[in-house]
Every structure is written in structure tokens, then in C-alpha cells.
Amino acid sequence: MGGGASRMEVHFRHIARAVIVHENKILIARLKGAHAFLPGGGVEPGEGAQQALQRELYEELGVVCAVHRFMGVLETHRIDEKGVLQHEISHLFEVSSEQLTSFAHPRSQEDHLDFHWIDLNTDQIKRHDVLPRMMQEHLVRLVAERDCVWMSTFTPT
Template identity: 35%
Template sequence: MAFHYLARGIIRSDDHVLLVRAIGDAITFLPGGHIEFGEPAKQALERELFEEATIVGKAERFIGAAENEWFEGEERQAEINLLFEVETQLSHHEMVISNEPHLEFFWVPCADIEQWNLYPVALRELIKQNGSSQQAFWGSGISGNPMI
């Protein structure tokens, strides 16, 4: 089993949100990545954004967390995503160029988020609702049934 501890950012421009996917994959996710041991989550998010696409952004309000699980081959994977609003000068009229050849970034209308296969699935409703709630979000893609 592998466990992933991640910081993800919601980057909005008007009614669009920035998504990422591995080239050739159908699954999308929010920008961000792994939190290193002893690293604050906001700092990890800002570092990952810059490393992946030279995005200069400020991790702001903590929105909540989403958990997920899946299999890669025979190995069970689990993740916790800490979610933050990100303040940046990006516009959905601009292309975001990846610094990593296996990733691509793109803007999608928030109203169409269901069509983009965003994971964890629980985030889809959060994106459609514009994340306006002051209550912390908790989403789960874990069924509660043992997978082993």
C-alpha cells in the first residue's frame, strides 16, 4: 500500500478553474503535489505550482480536505488532499505551460466540471458550488468497505 499526502490548489479565473492531467490519461486533478516531510502544506503547494508550471501563486484560505483510494496494478493507493484557494495573476485566457513533459494544464468552465473526470470525485460538487462556503469541506472517495 502507498499513501500520498498532497496539497492542491483551486485556481479560478472568472467562471473557470485550472486542471491538470497526465498526458494520455482521462483523469484530471487540481494543481499541486506531494507535501515533503516537515514542510508546511501552503509552502508545498506554492513550491509545486512553481516547479510544475512556473505559476507564482499565494496559497490562501484553507478550503478543506478530500480523501481518495485506487489501485495501480495490484498495489492499493490512498491519498489525502489538503485544498487551498490560490491567489494568482493567471487568466483563463492564457495557456499554462507545463515544466514537466508528462503533465498538461488547461482551463475548464466550472459549470462543465462533470465532463472533465476530476478526481477525487467529491471535488466536482465543490468546484460547481464555487467553494463559497465558510465551513471546511470534507470529501471522500473511500467506500468504507475493506478492499483487501
Template identity: 30%
Template sequence: MRVRATALLVRQHAVLLVKERGGPWFLPGGDLRPGELAMAAAIRELHEETCVEASAAAFLWQHVSAHHMHQVFRVAIPADARPRANVRAGIDDVRWVELSQLARMSVTPGTRAILERAAGVTGTVSRPDWRGGAGASPGF
């Protein structure tokens, strides 16, 4: 089982997802390099896939899926940041997606499970302490 650093970005009740050509949507992230810390990998992968720099990151939880042990990080980006697909990194599309849209989208099982946990019982991925232009929580 591979360790995957996974970035969860929330902005105005939507989450940032990425997609490789012909594949399902998933949360930004990827494998750790030798000796790399998971948080550093999440920030690096976010930049490689979406061309944006993180302004803050915090560990949320670990999630085990069929193929990965996800180290999930809540990541904030500047309010004026505009994520875009980095085709050189194999990313074909980047999109802010509302939770209500997920049922109609092809999403990896790991991403779906992480988003369901993030939504909790409220049915929304955004929680009161996660609001803000860049989705940063107070004190983030």
C-alpha cells in the same frame, strides 16, 4: 495513504486543471517533501506544474480519496499570470475549465469530488466572494 497538497484556482467561473500525457485531468498539487508544510507544497507544486507564482493561499478543507488525503488550498495568482504546462515536471497540458465542461472530461475521482464540494449547491465553482481577475477573494 499519501498526503497531497492540492491547489484550487478559480478565475471567472473556471478552475485550473493540469494533465500528464495520456492521463486524466487533475488539480495542481502533489506530495509533500519531508518537513514541508502542506501550504508550501501546494504553492511549490503549482509553480512546478504551471510556471506561475501564487500571490495568496488559504486552507479550505481536507478531502480523503481512495489514494490521497488532500489538503485543499484556495490559491490566487496575479491577474496577468499565464499558466503553461511544464513538460519537465511531466505536465502535458494546463487549462481553465468551466464546471459545465467537467462531465465530458476525464478527471481524477479526487479532483471531481473536490470540485463538486467547491461548487456546493449553486452548481458553480465560483462563489460571490471568489470573484475577481485572478479569482482572489476580498481580503485575500
């Protein structure tokens, strides 16, 4: 870059997300007053994605869970309202917990989050605007067909 050019600020996140399905319902998290997403969170230095997912679900819901099948990777990027590039790599895992069933409303351990069971169908996933959006069309198929996928908002150059 030339002398006057500046580099764009980039925030990178490595995330582990849980796909928890019970009786044809899927568990979603909602940031109060904002967006919905699959439960989980950031992978911290020194821990693997599966460990991070177990830790996050314990912190958020107070449950012990089993991480099963690896379902795929989501790679997203966007420029936020401050002009910062937000780049996320999310690993999706099928997860279960004897403490989580669609017959009971999950109780959040964190004040900023709510958890809800919704029907596992594309219309409901879109209606609740579960992020990242590129996953909305594919999630039901991933659960049913047991595929492993890579999805990205980047286009090859």
C-alpha cells in the same frame, strides 16, 4: 494474522491541491494521455501543505502564487491494478497568481503535464473527469459558498 496470511501493500500520499479560479473558469492539470486533476502535488517530509503547493506550482507552471483560504480535505482510497491500496489525503486551498489568468493558456514546465482553463460548472468538471471523482459534485459549491469540508471514500464502521 496467521502464519500464511500476507499484508496488503499500501502506498500513502499527502497531497496539496490548488483551486485556482479566474473569471468563472478553473485551472485543471492533465497527465498527458491520462486523467485530469487540480494542480498541485505531494507534500515532502519537512514541508507544510501550503509550502508544498507553492513549490509544486512553481515547478509545474513557473509561477509564484499566494495560498489563501483552506477549503477542506479529501480522503480517498482504492486498490490499483496491482492489488496495492492507494491511500491519499489531499488538502484543498484557494490559490491565486498574477501570472495565471483565464485569458492566457498556461505553459507547463513539465513535459508530462498540460494545463487548461475550463468553465467552473459541475457539467464541465465531470466532462473532464477531474479527479478525485467524489469532489466533482461539490467543487462549484465549495468555491461559491466558501465552505470548508471533509470528504472521504471511507465508510464509518
